[in-house]
Amino acid sequence: MRPRTRTRRTRTEHPREAVTSRLTPALAAGCTALLLTLTACTGASPASGGKNGDTPPRARTRTQAETGSAPVPRGTGSRVPYDFNGDGHRDLVIDDLVKAPEDSHGDDAGIGVVYGSDDRPLDPATRQLLSARANAAKSGDTLPAAFDAEAACDLDRDGFTDLIVSTDPPYNGVGAPPVPLQILFGSPEGLTGKAVTIRIPAQARFGDEWPEHPVCGDFDGDGEADLAVTASAGRITFLRGPFTRTGAPSGAELLPDGSPYLYAPEPRADTDGDGYDDLVAAARPHAPGRPGKGTLLLGSAKGPVRPGGAYAFRAEKLPSAPLKAKGTTRTVLLDHGDYDADKKPDTVVRTYRGERQDLIALYTAGNTDRPVLTFSTALFLP
Numbered sequence: 170m171r172p173r174t175r176t177r178r179t180r181t182e183h184p185r186e187a188v189t190s191r192l193t194p195a196l197a198a199g200c201t202a203l204l205l206t207l208t209a210c211t212g213a214s215p216a217s218g219g220k221n222g223d224t225p226p227r228a229r230t231r232t233q234a235e236t237g238s239a240p241v242p243r244g245t246g247s248r249v250p251y252d253f254n255g256d257g258h259r260d261l262v263i264d265d266l267v268k269a270p271e272d273s274h275g276d277d278a279g280i281g282v283v284y285g286s287d288d289r290p291l292d293p294a295t296r297q298l299l300s301a302r303a304n305a306a307k308s309g310d311t312l313p314a315a316f317d318a319e320a321a322c323d324l325d326r327d328g329f330t331d332l333i334v335s336t337d338p339p340y341n342g343v344g345a346p347p348v349p350l351q352i353l354f355g356s357p358e359g360l361t362g363k364a365v366t367i368r369i370p371a372q373a374r375f376g377d378e379w380p381e382h383p384v385c386g387d388f389d390g391d392g393e394a395d396l397a398v399t400a401s402a403g404r405i406t407f408l409r410g411p412f413t414r415t416g417a418p419s420g421a422e423l424l425p426d427g428s429p430y431l432y433a434p435e436p437r438a439d440t441d442g443d444g445y446d447d448l449v450a451a452a453r454p455h456a457p458g459r460p461g462k463g464t465l466l467l468g469s470a471k472g473p474v475r476p477g478g479a480y481a482f483r484a485e486k487l488p489s490a491p492l493k494a495k496g497t498t499r500t501v502l503l504d505h506g507d508y509d510a511d512k513k514p515d516t517v518v519r520t521y522r523g524e525r526q527d528l529i530a531l532y533t534a535g536n537t538d539r540p541v542l543t544f545s546t547a548l549f550l551p
Contacts, residue, residue: 239294241284241359246328251321251506254359255329258285259508261517262318262332266546268524279303280318280334281549282360290508291542298549299353299360301336306351306364308338319350322385322394324412329355333383333396334364346379350398352416365416369398369406373421376401382431386438386446388468393419397448397473403427405450407472424474426466428452435482436505436514440465448473449480458502460484488537490520490530498522509533 244256251259263281279300286292301316313336320333331354338347351364369380378401388395393410396418400406405427408418428450435457438446445468455461465477489500498520505514513534521527527547530540 237294238296239292241295241297242286243357244329245357248323248328249330251330252285253282253321253330253332253355254284255355255357256285256287258287258290258510259506260284260330260359261291261504261508262321263503263529263546263549264318266549267521267527269550270525276314277316278549279316280332281546284359285508290510293544293548296548297359299332299334304353304360304362304364305334305336306366308336308347308366311339313337313349320383320385320396323355324352324385324394324396324410325354325414326393326411327355329357331355332360333367333385335381335383345374345377348380350380350383352412354414365414367396367398367408367412368415368417369408370421373406373408373423374400375404375406375423380406382429384431384433384448386433386448386468386473388446388448388473389470390443390445390468395472397431399427399429399431403429403450405431405448405466405473409472422472424472426450426464426474426476428464430454430463432463432482434465434480439468440477441467443468445469446473447477449482455482456501457504458485458487487518488516488530488532488540490518490528490540490543492520492522492526492528494522494526496522503529 241254242256244254246255247257249257249259253260261283266278266281279298282297283291283293284295286295301313305313305316315337317335318332319335321330324331331352334351334353336349336351338349340346348366348369350367352367353360353364380398382399384397385394389409395410396408398406405424407422407424409420412418430451432449432451432455434440434447434449440447447468448466449463450466451463461482463480465480466473467475467477469475487500487502492498500518500520503517503519505516507513508515508531515534516532519527519529528543528545530543532540
């Protein structure tokens with residue numbers, strides 16, 4: 170059996186999701202000198218637009234000094250996607266945070282999370298940094314160095330979204346490599362504590378490839394979140410939910426028809442509306458918002474096993490975050506999600522230059538001329 174060397178992603182490959190926040194007119198009118206050190210006033214008036222307005226308020230980039238820090242709101246559970254603290258507001262996960270100038274060649278800082286609030290869709294002040302040292306499970310006595318967000322869903326059906334992360338456990342090249350995927354469970358306080366390694370039974374594994382590219386979905390239509398993970402030779406490991414708090418699925422099977430890369434269909438996981446989420450298997454990596462091809466695998470009571478024919482990811486024309494930088498920049502799509510609770514998908518993009526400068530921008534549904542919020546992931550720097 171051959172060993173496989175796993176390499177950490179750079180930010181240009183798979184940056185994740187972003188977050189928005191909007192200040193109310195009352196807050197804009199009542200900011201004091203003290204509050205200015207904690208958050209930024211946009212100066213928006215009622216006429217400048219809001220959740221249902223035609224023109225969004227002018228965005229302002231938040232700096233670390235201005236944004237301060239606030240506690241994570243305590244929730245009681247919800248069915249909102251990406252709601253890690255269960256308060257009914259969608260939260261944001263961000264990978265590949267910018268690096269400090271003195272640490273340009275160091276490891277990634279970790280995973281950034283920004284939580285929603287009652288006052289605004291998402292609040293950069295209510296943020297959290299997840300790291301391998303603080304939150305990863307050990308492999309034997311060894312902590313992983315990598316800690317990257319992969320997918321999110323409520324795997325243990327408690328009303329709090331859970332985060333699936335990939336790591337790089339040590340491997341000596343003998344036998345099947347260890348499972349690099351871990352679950353960090355949501356709670357009323359958000360994503361806290363230590364992750365657990367996903368337990369994949371031997372009968373659901375095949376070959377010597379690392380289990381990777383997890384995709385959440387209710388593939389068997391029973392109302393529980395499942396996971397599909399790659400296996401060797403184009404096979405799929407199908408892990409049925411719900412999962413226990415030790416990382417064990419309710420059932421596990423090996424499916425024959427897959428590819429080295431797995432993705433959820435866009436924009437809806439259930440492409441044919443039959444009550445089963447579907448899956449896309451691809452021979453090459455796919456970047457969100459870019460064109461791509463794959464094979465559609467339709468969900469069923471047995472999981473994503475029914476052939477669905479060829480599948481094409483559509484290219485999108487993306488707005489750019491207004492990053493002021495000298496030199497070449499790149500803009501990538503981070504997410505389409507309902508961040509302002511109007512039941513319409515908003516667009517979140519990230520524009521960056523190298524590893525030390527970036528800007529995230531959120532555009533509400535139907536508005537791509539001016540973002541309602543911009544901020545840099547430098548907020549997460551110590």
